[in-house]
Amino acid sequence: MGVWESLALGFSVSLTPANLAYCFAGVLLGTLVGVLPGLGSAATIALLLPVTYKMPPTSALIMLAGIWYGSMYGGSTTSILLRVPGESASVMTCIDGFEMARRGRAGAALGIAAFGSFIAGTLGLVGLMLLAPPLAEFALDFGPPEYFALTALGLTLVSFLGTSSAPKALAMAALGLLLGTVGLDPVRSEARFTFGVLSLQSGIDLIPMVMGLFGFSQVLHLVARPLVAEAVAQAPRGFLALLPNRQEWRDAAPAIGRGSLVGFLVGILPGAGGTISSFVAYAIEKRLSRHPERFGRGAIEGVAAPESANNSATASGFIPLLTLGLPANVVMALMLGAFMLHGITPGPTLLAQKPDMFWGLITSMFVGNVMLLVLNLPLIGVFAKVTRMPAAYLVPVIVLACLVGAYGVNNNPFDILVMVGFGVFGYYAERTGFSLAPLVLAFVLGPLMETSLRQSLILSQGGFDIFVTRPISAVLLAVAFLMLVTPLVRRLARRQAAGRIAPKTGS
Amino acid sequence: MTRAACALLVLLGVAAVYAASRLAFGSARAPETGFFPTLIALALVLFSGLALAERPENPAPLERGGGGRLWVVTGATAAYGVLIQPAGFLICTAALLLLLLRGIGRLPWTASVVAALGASIATYGLFTRLGMPLPAGVLPI
Numbered sequence: 235m236g237v238w239e240s241l242a243l244g245f246s247v248s249l250t251p252a253n254l255a256y257c258f259a260g261v262l263l264g265t266l267v268g269v270l271p272g273l274g275s276a277a278t279i280a281l282l283l284p285v286t287y288k289m290p291p292t293s294a295l296i297m298l299a300g301i302w303y304g305s306m307y308g309g310s311t312t313s314i315l316l317r318v319p320g321e322s323a324s325v326m327t328c329i330d331g332f333e334m335a336r337r338g339r340a341g342a343a344l345g346i347a348a349f350g351s352f353i354a355g356t357l358g359l360v361g362l363m364l365l366a367p368p369l370a371e372f373a374l375d376f377g378p379p380e381y382f383a384l385t386a387l388g389l390t391l392v393s394f395l396g397t398s399s400a401p402k403a404l405a406m407a408a409l410g411l412l413l414g415t416v417g418l419d420p421v422r423s424e425a426r427f428t429f430g431v432l433s434l435q436s437g438i439d440l441i442p443m444v445m446g447l448f449g450f451s452q453v454l455h456l457v458a459r460p461l462v463a464e465a466v467a468q469a470p471r472g473f474l475a476l477l478p479n480r481q482e483w484r485d486a487a488p489a490i491g492r493g494s495l496v497g498f499l500v501g502i503l504p505g506a507g508g509t510i511s512s513f514v515a516y517a518i519e520k521r522l523s524r525h526p527e528r529f530g531r532g533a534i535e536g537v538a539a540p541e542s543a544n545n546s547a548t549a550s551g552f553i554p555l556l557t558l559g560l561p562a563n564v565v566m567a568l569m570l571g572a573f574m575l576h577g578i579t580p581g582p583t584l585l586a587q588k589p590d591m592f593w594g595l596i597t598s599m600f601v602g603n604v605m606l607l608v609l610n611l612p613l614i615g616v617f618a619k620v621t622r623m624p625a626a627y628l629v630p631v632i633v634l635a636c637l638v639g640a641y642g643v644n645n646n647p648f649d650i651l652v653m654v655g656f657g658v659f660g661y662y663a664e665r666t667g668f669s670l671a672p673l674v675l676a677f678v679l680g681p682l683m684e685t686s687l688r689q690s691l692i693l694s695q696g697g698f699d700i701f702v703t704r705p706i707s708a709v710l711l712a713v714a715f716l717m718l719v720t721p722l723v724r725r726l727a728r729r730q731a732a733g734r735i736a737p738k739t740g741s
Numbered sequence: 742m743t744r745a746a747c748a749l750l751v752l753l754g755v756a757a758v759y760a761a762s763r764l765a766f767g768s769a770r771a772p773e774t775g776f777f778p779t780l781i782a783l784a785l786v787l788f789s790g791l792a793l794a795e796r797p798e799n800p801a802p803l804e805r806g807g808g809g810r811l812w813v814v815t816g817a818t819a820a821y822g823v824l825i826q827p828a829g830f831l832i833c834t835a836a837l838l839l840l841l842l843r844g845i846g847r848l849p850w851t852a853s854v855v856a857a858l859g860a861s862i863a864t865y866g867l868f869t870r871l872g873m874p875l876p877a878g879v880l881p882i
Contacts (some may be wrong), residue, residue: 267836284873288871288872312755321867322751336767347851352858399792399795401788401789401791401792401794401795402788402792402795403745404784404788404791405750405785405788405789405791405792407746407788408781408784408785408788408789409750409753409780409785410782411777411781411783412757412778412781412785415777415778415781419774421774422773423776424764424774426761426775426778427757427775427778428758448816453814454811454814454815455810457810457814457845458807458810458811459807482837485760493762512845549776553810585772624844624846625846626842626847626848627846629841629845629846629859630841630842630846630856630857631840633814633818633838634834634838634860637818637834637837638823638864638868638873638875640867641825641875642873645827645873646876647823647826648821648822650818650821650822650825651822651823652818653822654815654818654822657815657818658815661811662746663746664796665742666742666743666746666747667743683777683778688772688776688777689770689771691770692770692771692772695770696768696769696770697769698769705850706827719850
C-alpha cells in the first residue's frame with residue numbers, strides 16, 4: 235500500500251464521528267492533566283485503562299494517545315504563567331517562558347508554545363509515517379536473540395538517560411525485572427515468588443502498579459508537602475494577545491525546526507522521551523545562539539525549542555512500540571498494556587494485520603494536533619484558572635480515580651492493596667533519588683526478555699555466542715555494553731588525572 | 742534515608758537470591774524456572790550495592806505534620822482495600838473522601854459531607870452503569 239492509500243485508510247478511520255469524539259476527549263483531558271501539576275499523563279492513562287475495556291480498540295488507543303500529546307501542550311501553560319511545570323517535559327519552558335511572562339509577553343510565549351507544538355507534532359508524525367513501515371518490515375527478521383539484545387539495550391538506555399545515578403537506575407531496572415517474574419513462569423507455567431497468595435498466581439497487574447507509582451504516590455507528595463500554586467503572571471486576554479510579533483517569529487522559527495528534529499531523534503531512544511529531548515533542544519539552541527546571554531532572561535527560542543522537541547518526541551516515541559512492540563517510555567508501556575487488553579500484540583506484524591488500526595492511530599494524531607491548536611489558543615485563560623485548583627480538591631479526585639481504576643482491573647480488593655503498596659514505594663523512591671521509569675519499563679519488558687533469553691539458549695544448546703554471531707544482536711549488545719562501560723572508564727580516567735595533578739600541586 | 746533505601750534493596754536482592762535458589766535453575770543448555778530470577782536477583786544485589794557506595798543525596802525535609810498526614814492517608818486507603826468487600830463501595834468511599842476533604846483538606850463540614858456523598862453515589866452509578874460490578878456490601882442496593 236502506498237503512502238496516500240495508507241493515509242486515506244487512516245483518515246477514513248480517524249475521521250468517523252465516534253473516533254473524532256474520542257480524540258477530542260483525549261486531547262481535552264490531556265491538556266487538563268498537563269495543566270494540573272500533580273497528575274501526570276502516565277497516571278491518567280493508567281486510570282483510564284480499565285474504562286477502555288469496553289471501547290473499540292482503535293478508539294481506545296486514539297483517546298489514550300490524545301491524552302499523552304495533549305498533556306505536552308497543557309504542560310507549557312503552567313510553566314509560563316506559574317513557573318510550575320505541569321509535566322516534566324515542560325521544565326525547560328519555565329526558564330524563559332516565565333521570564334517572558336514577567337515582561338508582559340505571556341501571550342507570545344503561550345502562542346509560540348502552541349504553534350511550535352503544533353508544527354513539531356505534525357513534523358514528528360510525518361517522520362513516524364515515513365519511518366515506521368520500513369522499520370516494521372526490517373523487524374520481521376528478528377528472532378529471540380535480537381529481541382533479547384533489544385530489550386537489554388532498551389533497559390540500558392533507560393538507565394543511563396534522564397537519571398542522575400546509573401547504579402540506582404540499574405537497581406530499579408533489576409527490581410522491575412524481578413517483579414515481572416512474579417506469577418507463573420512463561421515457559422513452564424510453574425509458580426514463582428507467589429508465597430501461597432492466590433492473587434499473585436497471574437502476576438502483579440500493571441495497572442494497579444502504575445496507578446500506585448504515578449497516581450497514589452502523587453497524592454502522598456501532595457499531602458506531605460501541600461502544593462501551593464500561586465499565580466505570578468497575568469494570563470493574556472483575547473486571541474490577538476497570543477500572537478508573537480514578527481521579530482519573535484523570526485527568532486523562533488529556526489528553533490522550532492531544530493527542536494522538532496532533535497525531539498524526533500531523541501524520542502525514539504528508549505527512556506529519553508519528551509523530558510530529555512526538551513533539555514537537549516534547549517542546550518543546542520543556547521549553544522547555537524549568537525546571543526546566548528539572552529537565555530534565561532526571556533528568549534523566545536528558549537520556549538520554542540523545548541516545546542517543539544517534546545511534541546516531536548511524543549510522535550517518534552510510537553515508532554519502537556508500533557514497529558518492534560517495545561515501549562520507549564512509561565506512557566508507551568501503558569499503551570502496550572492498552573493494546574494487550576484488547577488482545578492485540580503491537581510489533582512488526584501490526585501494520586500487515588491491522589493496517590486500519592495502525593494508520594487510524596497515526597492519522598488521529600494529525601487530527602488531534604489541529605484540535606489542540608484550536609482548543610489551546612482561545613481557552614488558555616480557562617486553563618490558567620484550572621492551575622489554581624487547590625490540593626484539597628485534587629487529592630480526593632486522584633484517590634477516587636486510583637481506587638476505582640485499581641479495583642476495576644479484576645474486581646479484586648487485593649489490587650487496591652497492591653496500588654497502595656506501590657504508591658508508598660514510589661513516594662519514597664522519588665524522595666531518595668530512584669527513578670521509576672526503569673522499574674516500569676523493566677517490568678513490562680521482563681517477560682519478553684526472559685522468554686527470548688531462554689529460547690536463544692535452547693536454540694544454541696547453551697552457547698552464549700548466539701548473541702554475538704548474529705549481526706543485529708551483536709551490534710545492539712555492543713552498544714549496550716559501551717553504554718555500561720563508558721561512564722566507568724571516564725570516571726577511572728578522571729580519578730587518574732586527579733591523582734596526577736594532586737602530587738604536583740602538593741609539591 | 743537514601744542509604745537506608747539502598748540497603749533495603751540489597752536485603753531484598755539477597756532475599757530474592759535465596760527464594761530463587763529454591764526454584765529449579767537448570768543449565769545454560771536448558772534454563773529452568775529459577776534461571777532468570779537468580780541472575781536478576783544477583784544483579785539487584787550488585788547495583789543496589791553500587792548505589793549504596795555512592796554519595797547520598799539528602800531529600801528535602803517534609804513540612805511540619807507532613808509525615809503524619811502521609812501515613813493517615815496510606816493507612817486509610819489500605820483499610821479501604823480490606824473493607825470494600827464486606828462494607829461496600831458506597832460506605833467505604835464516602836468515609837474515605839470525608840477523611841480526605843475534612844481531615845486532610847480542612848474544608849468545612851457541610852461541603853465535605855455533601856461532596857463525599859455526592860462523589861461516592863455518582864461514581865457508583867457511573868461505573869456500575871459502565872458494567873463494572875462495585876460491591877454493595879451491607880447496603881441493600
